[in-house]
Amino acid sequence: MSSKRDYYEILQIEKTATSEHIKKAYRKLAIKYHPDKNPGDKEAEEKFKEAAEAYEVLSDDQKRARYDQFGHAGMGGAGGFGGAGGGMNMEDIFSHFGDIFGGGFGGGFGGQSRGPRRMKGSDLRIRVKLNLEEMVNGTEKKVKVKRFKQADGVTSKTCPSCGGSGQQVRVTNTFLGQMQTATTCSTCQGVGKVADKIPPGANNQGLIKVEETIDLKIPAGAREGIQLQVRGKGNDAPFDGIPGDLLVIIEEEEHDTLKRDGNNLHFDLYVSVPDAILGTSKEIPTVNGKVKIKIDKGTQSGKVLRLKGQGLPDLNGYGKGDLFVHVNIWTPTNLSKEQEAYFEKMRDDDHFSPEPSKNEKSFFERVKDMFQ
Numbered sequence: 407m408s409s410k411r412d413y414y415e416i417l418q419i420e421k422t423a424t425s426e427h428i429k430k431a432y433r434k435l436a437i438k439y440h441p442d443k444n445p446g447d448k449e450a451e452e453k454f455k456e457a458a459e460a461y462e463v464l465s466d467d468q469k470r471a472r473y474d475q476f477g478h479a480g481m482g483g484a485g486g487f488g489g490a491g492g493g494m495n496m497e498d499i500f501s502h503f504g505d506i507f508g509g510g511f512g513g514g515f516g517g518q519s520r521g522p523r524r525m526k527g528s529d530l531r532i533r534v535k536l537n538l539e540e541m542v543n544g545t546e547k548k549v550k551v552k553r554f555k556q557a558d559g560v561t562s563k564t565c566p567s568c569g570g571s572g573q574q575v576r577v578t579n580t581f582l583g584q585m586q587t588a589t590t591c592s593t594c595q596g597v598g599k600v601a602d603k604i605p606p607g608a609n610n611q612g613l614i615k616v617e618e619t620i621d622l623k624i625p626a627g628a629r630e631g632i633q634l635q636v637r638g639k640g641n642d643a644p645f646d647g648i649p650g651d652l653l654v655i656i657e658e659e660e661h662d663t664l665k666r667d668g669n670n671l672h673f674d675l676y677v678s679v680p681d682a683i684l685g686t687s688k689e690i691p692t693v694n695g696k697v698k699i700k701i702d703k704g705t706q707s708g709k710v711l712r713l714k715g716q717g718l719p720d721l722n723g724y725g726k727g728d729l730f731v732h733v734n735i736w737t738p739t740n741l742s743k744e745q746e747a748y749f750e751k752m753r754d755d756d757h758f759s760p761e762p763s764k765n766e767k768s769f770f771e772r773v774k775d776m777f778q
C-alpha cells in the first residue's frame with residue numbers, strides 16, 4: 407500500500423485538473439502503454455494498469471473527493487479490502503474504453519473487435535455501525551447480505567438474435583446507399599449468450615437470490631462516511647460476467663463521554679474547588695481502558711491536558727491522534743451556612759482575587775497550543 411504512487415502524479419496532472427484534463431491525460435497514457443503497442447513489455451503493462459486505476463478514481467467525483475481527503479487509505483486498500491486499488495483486471499480497464507475513446511476504439515488498435523461484452527453485476531451497499539473502540543482498534547464483523555448469485559446448474563447457449571456477437575446490425579436503405587448501424591443486442595444485452603437450462607427458483611438470466619454471510623475486516627481508523635469495498639461480493643453477473651462489489655458504508659456510534667474530532671478525542675473533566683486548589687489525581691476513560699492523570703496544585707479552569715497517541719490512528723498512516731482533557735472546575739451550589747460563611751471570609755482575601763494576566767494563558771492561546 408505504501409508503495410502506491412499518487413494518482414495525480416501518475417496522470418501527470420494538477421490537483422485542480424478538470425474532468426476534461428483527466429480524460430485527456432489518461433487517453434495519452436493509455437495509448438502510450440497499450441498492450442497492443444507494447445507486446446510482452448511487463449513494465450508498460452503495469453503503467454497501463456496504474457493509469458487505468460488512477461483514472462477510475464479521479465474520473466468519479468465521489469471517489470476523487472474521498473481520495474483527496476484520505477489518500478489511498480480512503481479507497482479501502484487497507485485491511486484486506488480490494489478497494490479501487492485492489493488491482494484492476496484488463497476486463498475492467500477495457501470496459502471503460504468506450505467512454506474514453508468512443509465506440510470505435512476497438513478498431514483503432516490492431517483491429518481488435520469489441521465483440522460481446524462481459525456483463526458486470528451491480529454493486530450492493532450496506533451500512534455498518536462501529537463504536538469508538540472498533541474504530542480505534544479495527545474489527546471483524548459478519549454481515550448478512552442478500553445478493554444475486556449464479557444458480558448451480560445454469561447453462562447458456564449462443565444468443566439466437568445476434569449469433570453471439572452481442573450486437574444487432576441493422577441495414578437501412580437511404581438515398582446515399584445502404585447504411586449499417588450496430589446496436590447492442592436487446593435479447594442478450596450485448597453478452598452474446600442467453601440462458602439455456604434454468605434451475606428452479608432462478609430468474610431468466612440464471613441468477614438466484616441468496617443470503618450470504620460475509621466476513622468484513624475493518625481496518626483501524628475507519629470512521630463515519632468512509633466506504634470500504636469488498637470486491638466481487640455484490641450481485642453476480644449472468645454467464646461468467648464480473649460480479650459487482652459490496653460497498654460498506656461506515657456509521658459511527660456516539661461514545662458516552664469521549665467526543666471525536668478528526669483523529670483527536672476530547673473529554674470534559676470536572677474537578678472540585680478543593681481538588682483544583684490542592685491538586686489530585688483523576689482517572690480518565692480512554693478507548694482502551696482508564697488512564698490516571700495528575701491534576702497539579704492550583705490548576706485553573708479551562709486548562710487542557712493532552713494525552714498523546716490516545717486518539718484514533720490516522721487513515722493515511724500518519725501516526726495517531728491525541729486525547730485532550732478539558733479541565734472544568736465545579737462550583738458547588740448547595741453549601742451549608744457554615745461553608746458559605748467560610749467563603750464569605752475569603753471574599754476580600756487577596757489570595758482569591760483572579761490575576762489572569764500573570765501566568766494564565768487565555769482561552770485562545772490554549773487553543774493555539776493544542777494544535778501545535
Ligand SMILES: [Zn+2]
Pocket residue numbers: 565566567568569570571572573591592593594595596597598599
Ligand atoms: Zn444477442
